[in-house]
Amino acid sequence: MDNREIADRLDAFASLLDLGDANPYTARAYRRAAETIRGLAVPVAELVESGKVRELRGVGSGIEARLRELVQTGEIRELAELERELAPDLIGLGRYLGLSATRSVELARALQVRSAAELREAAAEGRLRDVPGIGPKIEARLLEALAREPDSQPRHGLLLNRALELVGGIAAALGGEPAGDVRRWRDSCERLAVVCRATDPEPALAAFTALPQVVALVESGERRALGVTIEGVPIELVVAAPDEFGAAMIRATGAAQYVAALEPLPDGTDEHAVYAALGVPWCPPELREAPFRGEPPELVELSDIRGDLHCHTTWSDGRASVEEMALAALARGYEYLAICDHTPAVGAVHGLSPDEVRRQGEEIAAANDKLAPFRVLRGIECDILPDGRLDLPDELLAELDWVQASVHGGQRMPEREMTKRVSEALLNPHVSCLSHPKGRYINRRPENALDLDRVFEIALACGVALEVNGLPDRLDLRGEYVRQALDAGVRVVCSTDAHSVRGLGNMELAVATARRGWARAADVVNAGPLDEVLRR
Ligand SMILES: [Zn+2]
Ligand SMILES: [Zn+2]
Numbered sequence: 001m002d003n004r005e006i007a008d009r010l011d012a013f014a015s016l017l018d019l020g021d022a023n024p025y026t027a028r029a030y031r032r033a034a035e036t037i038r039g040l041a042v043p044v045a046e047l048v049e050s051g052k053v054r055e056l057r058g059v060g061s062g063i064e065a066r067l068r069e070l071v072q073t074g075e076i077r078e079l080a081e082l083e084r085e086l087a088p089d090l091i092g093l094g095r096y097l098g099l100s101a102t103r104s105v106e107l108a109r110a111l112q113v114r115s116a117a118e119l120r121e122a123a124a125e126g127r128l129r130d131v132p133g134i135g136p137k138i139e140a141r142l143l144e145a146l147a148r149e150p151d152s153q154p155r156h157g158l159l160l161n162r163a164l165e166l167v168g169g170i171a172a173a174l175g176g177e178p179a180g181d182v183r184r185w186r187d188s189c190e191r192l193a194v195v196c197r198a199t200d201p202e203p204a205l206a207a208f209t210a211l212p213q214v215v216a217l218v219e220s221g222e223r224r225a226l227g228v229t230i231e232g233v234p235i236e237l238v239v240a241a242p243d244e245f246g247a248a249m250i251r252a253t254g255a256a257q258y259v260a261a262l263e264p265l266p267d268g269t270d271e272h273a274v275y276a277a278l279g280v281p282w283c284p285p286e287l288r289e290a291p292f293r294g295e296p297p298e299l300v301e302l303s304d305i306r307g308d309l310h311c312h313t314t315w316s317d318g319r320a321s322v323e324e325m326a327l328a329a330l331a332r333g334y335e336y337l338a339i340c341d342h343t344p345a346v347g348a349v350h351g352l353s354p355d356e357v358r359r360q361g362e363e364i365a366a367a368n369d370k371l372a373p374f375r376v377l378r379g380i381e382c383d384i385l386p387d388g389r390l391d392l393p394d395e396l397l398a399e400l401d402w403v404q405a406s407v408h409g410g411q412r413m414p415e416r417e418m419t420k421r422v423s424e425a426l427l428n429p430h431v432s433c434l435s436h437p438k439g440r441y442i443n444r445r446p447e448n449a450l451d452l453d454r455v456f457e458i459a460l461a462c463g464v465a466l467e468v469n470g471l472p473d474r475l476d477l478r479g480e481y482v483r484q485a486l487d488a489g490v491r492v493v494c495s496t497d498a499h500s501v502r503g504l505g506n507m508e509l510a511v512a513t514a515r516r517g518w519a520r521a522a523d524v525v526n527a528g529p530l531d532e533v534l535r536r
Contacts, residue, residue, distance in 0.1 A: 001071065003037050003044050008212075009070055009079065010034035010063075015230050016082040030066075032058045039502050045071045057319060088230045089116040089216035095232020096218065097145045107131060116216035120146065157181070157188030158233055159442060160509060161472035167192050170213055170235065174204055179252035180236070183285045185512035187475040188442050193236040193252040201239035208237045243267050246274040254288035261291030286479075286515040299515040300494075302508050304527040307336035310381065310404055310435065310467065310495035311504065315360050316341035317349035319500040322360070323367045326376045328501040336530045338379035338402040339364060343391035345383035346408050352380070354396050361399070375530055377401035381435060386410045388424025390431070397430035401534060404467070406435035407448065415449035422450060426458045433493050433525075434459065436469040436476040444473065452481060456488035465525045468517075470496045470510030471503075482517020492517075493525045 001009075014030035017023075036056055037044045047053040048071045053064055066076050087108060093116040094104030108114065110131040111122045122128065123146060128139040158166070160182070167178045171194045180193030196204040201223045209217060214227035218234060225237045240248035246268030251259050259265075268274035275282045280293045287296055311325055312318030318325070322339055329337035341360070344351035352360065357380065367376045379402035383391040390397065390405065397403055405425045413421065425431060437455065439448040459466060466485050469476045474497070477485060482492055494510035496503055514524060521527040 001045060001074065003040055006044055006067070006070055007034040007038040009076060010037070010066070012230075013066070013076060013079045013082075016079060016088075026062075029058060029060070030063065033063045087114060090114075090119060092116070092215040092228040092230045092232050093119060093218070095230075096228045096234060097142055097232075107134075157186070157190040157443070158192070158231075159472045160185060160187055160189060160475065161506075163189035163192060166213060166229065166233075167194060167235070170194050170208075170211060170237075173211060174207055174237070176204070176237075177249060179238075179249055183253045184255070184288060185286055185509070185516060187478050187513065191236070192233060193238065195245065195248050195252050196237065196239045197242050197245045198239050199241060204237065204239045243269055246270045246272070250274055253285050255290075258288045258291055261293070284515065286512060287518065289516075297518055297520055300511060300519050300521045300524050300527055302511045304521040304524070305334070305494060305507055305511060306529065307334045307338070307526050307533070308496055308498065308504060308507060309338040309377070309379070309402055309433065309493050309526050309533070310340050310469070311337065311498040312341050312381075313339055313360075315339075315350075315352055315356065316346075317499060322363050322376065323370070324501060325498070325504075326367050326371055326374065328504055330371060330374050332504060332507075334374075336375040336377055336533065338377035338404075340379040340381040340402065340404045342381055343383050345385060345391040346381075351383070351391070354392060357392065357396060357400075377533075379404065381406050382431075383408055384421060384425040386413075386421060388421045390425060390428055394428070394430060397428070400430070403430050403432045404435045405431045405433070407439055411439050411445075411448050413449065415451055418449050419451040419454050422455055423458050426455070426462050426464050429462075431462070431464055433465045433467050433495075435467045435495075435497070436471075436474050437466055438476050438478075438481065440474065440476055442473050442475065452484065453488070456485055456490050459485075459490045460488060465491045465493045468492050468494050468510045468514045468519075470494065470506035470508075470513070472506065472509060475509060475513045477513075477517070479513055479516025482514055482519055486517060486519060486523050491523055491525050492519060495526075 010030050011034045014027040017027040036058055048067050053059055053067055070076055090108050091104050111127060113119045113122050123143060128134050128142060129136060163182045167182045171178045174194060174196050176194045176196035179195050180191040181189035182192065198204050205225055208214060208225055208227065213229055215230050217225060217227050219226040223239045227235050229235065238248050238252055244267050247265040249271050250265060262278060265274055266277040268277060272282055281295050283292060283296050284299055308329055313320060313322050313325055326337055342349060342351040344353060361378050364376045364378050378400045380400055381404045384405050384407050385391055426434060438450060440446060466477055468482055485492060492514055494507060494514050496506040496510060498504045525533060
């Protein structure tokens with residue numbers, strides 16, 4: 001078993017633990033371990049055998065035992081049992097219909113069905129109402145849900161990084177192209193789609209049904225199928241005839257209103273051919289939201305980025321040292337990297353005292369001696385206190401090259417107070433950039449009540465930039481707000497807020513989010529040279 005397969009099994013175990021209503025921290029620990037193993041350069045099987053696997057971050061004795069079992073026997077017995085008990089295809093279909101995992105299992109037991117197909121059959125035969133607790137009303141709702149078009153279903157979107165991995169994996173397995181929300185880099189992906197090109201659709205449809213990621217089929221047609229994952233997330237497969245591939249890609253990628261405004265689409269072997277036949281310039285997928293037939297701007301590209309201005313090290317809650325982060329940034333072709341560790345008010349993790357900030361400065365100076373002309377910037381992620389003051393004294397902030405100001409605690413303030421708090425901080429002359437301005441965690445915590453128009457005004461007047469944070473569960477500012485900020489004349493910074501070397505890779509998510517806000521390279525501070533960054 002290679003690292004990828006082992007990580008997939010741990011992920012599957014985490015999903016089933018979730019479904020089995022286990023302690024959420026346990027499931028999260030397995031997911032984190034899976035992520036670590038995926039990014040590992042050495043085979044994890046060797047580490048298990050040499051007894052060194054516990055040295056990996058996040059691998060405790062429980063996970064070590066499961067890894068050992070997996071490496072030695074090729075399976076996790078408890079996982080196999082859970083899979084039998086919880087019938088993933090039933091759970092997937094149940095979730096898709098809005099039932100909890102527990103409810104799906106109860107339903108399956110009462111109906112004595114063991115698969116999604118049997119559940120559908122039982123529903124069609126009118127047996128649902130025989131189940132205790134299911135009256136005609138719930139039966140009607142379930143039958144309607146089974147018949148309903150997937151687009152009208154309210155559900156939780158997948159985080160972009162997870163959706164990219166899922167759709168990318170399926171597209172690669174089928175030799176197709178990722179489409180849907182993933183291709184538009186939406187922050188939360190609901191429509192997942194893959195488009196394949198084939199004269200005969202049968203092989204791709206059969207391969208799709210056989211994929212481990214697809215636990216049940218909800219619909220199938222001549223050139224189209226809709227499957228669901230164990231989380232109940234629908235995934236659409238379109239198998240287009242070669243001369244219709246371009247139109248199929250456009251339809252499977254754009255938001256409904258964008259596509260509707262382009263219809264009727266002519267045939268074409270690729271998107272460029274279809275756009276050309278329409279007499280409309282090709283449009284980057286990130287902009288295919290509202291109807292648009294014009295000339296798109298030249299959007300910022302990942303390759304325009306010259307440095308990262310927000311990352312953490314072992315001085316606070318990061319996993320790598322200053323020098324390790326700098327070397328990784330250098331390897332990405334960057335010219336500079338700002339080290340922005342936390343300050344004490346952040347609370348949950350260690351924040352740097354003034355003395356530590358100065359000692360870190362010496363470490364940064366040493367790294368600069370070694371790595372010049374690459375430049376490590378002395379930065380900080382300074383908490384904005386509830387009254388708008390910053391968490392470090394001004395004379396210390398004045399020594400630094402780059403100051404991120406961040407709201408972490410006390411985010412439930414009413415809009416007026418929150419806006420005042422943030423505005424006050426932006427007026428501090430040492431602040432360079434406002435971090436994750438809206439403070440949301442996608443699917444977990446709503447946005448802070450913050451009057452962005454007022455923030456844009458002050459940021460513009462003070463020359464402060466706004467961050468587009470690339471953490472997959474933040475992506476903050478999001479696309480719509482980026483566009484508003486740019487319209488107001490404010491510039492943005494694309495940052496990763498990396499807490500590890502690997503975290504620097506989230507720059508593509510930050511850049512894609514900025515692109516969704518119509519950002520060009522000139523709008524992005526860190527697409528510019530170092531002297532421009534420092535002049536701010
Ligand atoms: Zn932060
Ligand atoms: Zn941070």
